[in-house]
Amino acid sequence: IDFILGGITRDEQTDHIKAAEAVSSIWPLEYNEEKQDSGEYGDRRVETFEKAWLDAAEKHDKEKTESILTYNWFAARSFGDEFGGAIGADLGLLNIAIILNLVYANVQLTQWNRGCRGTRVHVVMCGILAVGMAVICCYGLCAGLGVIFSPLMNILPFLLLGIGVDDMFVIVNCLDATPDHAPVHQRVASALSHAGPSITLTSLTDFFAFMIGSNTSLPALRAFCIYAGVGVVFCFILQVFFFTAVATFDMKSKLSDGCCSKTCSCCAADAPIGKTCCGCNVRDNYMTSFLEKYLANPMRSFNVKLAILGFFAVLGAVGLYGSIKIKTQADINDFIPEGSYVRDFLAAQDKYFDSVGDQVYIFITEDFEYEKSENWPKLTSLFDAFTDASSINGDTTFFWFVDFSEKYNVSAGYNESNFYADLDEFLVKDGGNFKGDIKFVNGRTDKIASSRMVGNHNKVTRSDDHVKNMDNLRSVVSKSELKNDAIAYTGQYLQYEQYKVIGMEAARNLGLCMMAICIVVFLLIVNPVASSLVVFSVGLVVMNVVGYMYFWGLNIDNVTIIMLVLALGLSVDYSAHLGHAFMHKQGTNDDRMVAAMGDMGVAVFNGAMSTFMAVIVLGGSKSYVFITFFKQLFLCTVFGCMHGLVMLPALLSLFGPPAYQFTEERFDDGEKHATPVQP
Secondary structure, eight states: OTTTEESOEEOTTTOOEEEOSEEOOOOOOOOOOEEOTTSOEEOHHHHHHHHHHHHHHHHHHHHOOOSSOOOOOOOTTHHHHHHHHHHHHTTTHHHHHHHHHHHHHHHHHSOGGGGGGGOOHHHHHHHHHHHHHHHHHHHHHHHHTTOOOOGGGGGHHHHHHHHHHHHHHHHHHHHHTSOTTSOHHHHHHHHHHHHHHHHHHHHHHHHHHHHHHTSSSOHHHHHHHHHHHHHHHHHHHIIIIIIHHHHHHHHHHHHHHOSSSTTOGGGOTTOOTTOSSSOTTOOOOHHHHHIIIIIIGGGGSHHHHHHHHHHHHHHHHHHHHHHHHOOBOOOGGGGSOTTOHHHHHHHHHHHHOOSEEEEEEEEEOTTOOTTOGGGHHHHHHHHHHHHHOTTEEEEEEEEHHHHHHHHHTOSTTSOGGGHHHHHHHHHHTTTGGGGGGEEEGGGOSSOEEEEEEEEEEEOOOSHHHHHHHHHHHHHHHHTSTTTTTEEEEOTTHHHHHHHHHHHHHHHHHHHHHHHHHHHHHHHHHOOHHHHHHHHHHHHHHHHHHHHHHHHTTOOBOHHHHHHHHHHHHHHHHHHHHHHHHHTTOOSSHHHHHHHHIIIIIHHHHHHHHHHHHHHHGGGGOSOHHHHHHHHHHHHHHHHHHHIIIIIHHHHHHHHOOOOOEEEEEEOTTSOEEEEEEOO
């Protein structure tokens, strides 16, 4: 009765039902799974019927005239429809993110003091186009190789947009640092000799972080990491070859056209810097000046460095506390948008039907000899243990063999040879409702392939309680005499298995990704001290992201673990660029720190801002996936920038190792520039 009536009020003396607040109706459908044209398996008839039924239910609810009744409805396809629909509905935000990045990149990359020679609108657009091509290549290759595509993959354009624009800023920053009057091919070669190792370092760490993250038992995380890793590779290739080629043509066109046009004689290509009539080739970057004057130079003071490290020690302590307190918890309601009929249905189910949880089965596997009298006590003993299990609502259990035994008095004196004949008669007459619980071998009625006993778990809501229910029932089966012939299972166990391992998987994947990052950073930066400081900065960023997730109301679940791997990959960008630049500078540690901030700090800040603008638009999303993505990437961007542009420079100025040895690089214009020789 608990399946049908909810919110029951009973008479205190007789225990009879006096009233009920809700009534439930369930219609099972015949489902014949077949391979569809898309390659997926399903029953198109059932899916079409469910869609029509859901539309009719919604229409009836809107047109109902009675005011005392409230309807809630649900079908097997409802969750997938609402979850995927919530993500799909917010994909339009990608257009806003692209526009914001276009505007920001144009503002930052345009050399305003150089007139129209400093305009790079078409260059920026080609950089964004390169990201779009990387997304298309990633989707096409992975889907072609059979990697599952889920709604989670719609996050990738936002991720690759941030990564691609970051690489774009680094390349252009290095191009601008080359002498104007050197041959274009030498300027490009010099720029890539500096930008190449830096973006290779970050791209490799991102790639290996995602590829190691794909070595997981969680299917959604595995697929996402494969798509993300492949996307990072395509993004790197297209930025280095396609975008750099576009930037090269841009430089050549400006050299051939002078400043605004060929009629502007005072802005000839060979005009000395600052000596044109309009001063259009004056080098000036207000962001570089700002970072050097107001951020880097104050850090020359020892007291300022101590204050910075003290602040980050407190920040890290709070993050560590949050990391310890954060819980592994998943709620199905999180994935359903506000106002959805599914959320209303689940709320009503939790309110009125609070004693009966998920339906669960114990399957008796093939080759069990049901007709043998010595096996009958084993069946009844397992059913009794199933009914008495602490995780099971004992009023909901039933088993065909129990009713069959009572009907035909199956006991020690029962003739085994009559078993299947009596069973056939039982299923035709009194036991017709058990037909779905017995599967015969190839349609025969004299050999059972498998059968099941049925019951329901107690109602719980927390994911760890679902895991406890699952483990309890499995323990009951493993202690029975049929431990080798029986298995406890329900469809929801697939989800509960993820709940069970997600905490361990999070720690394992983050640890392995961190190990891969360490290896790549140490190989490409070479110096152990600088590499250690970069890795230390990255580790603190990730710890703080996890810790402050706790204060923002997030838990460790299927979605946040994906974003943590993503955040780990991105956080490398904010520290590795600066650590690599520091090793190229000469002078005292303070001088090198200031020079590195002026040289690469702008690119790091712009890269962080491009990522921030790619995700800030998701703050108003209704999708749990996008909202979670926004919160975690917001934390990653803020903490990544703070640690990469404030804490790491302070550490490098205090403990930084000597610079690389340098050789002298000569351009055809006669100017000399230093080129590093890594020991």
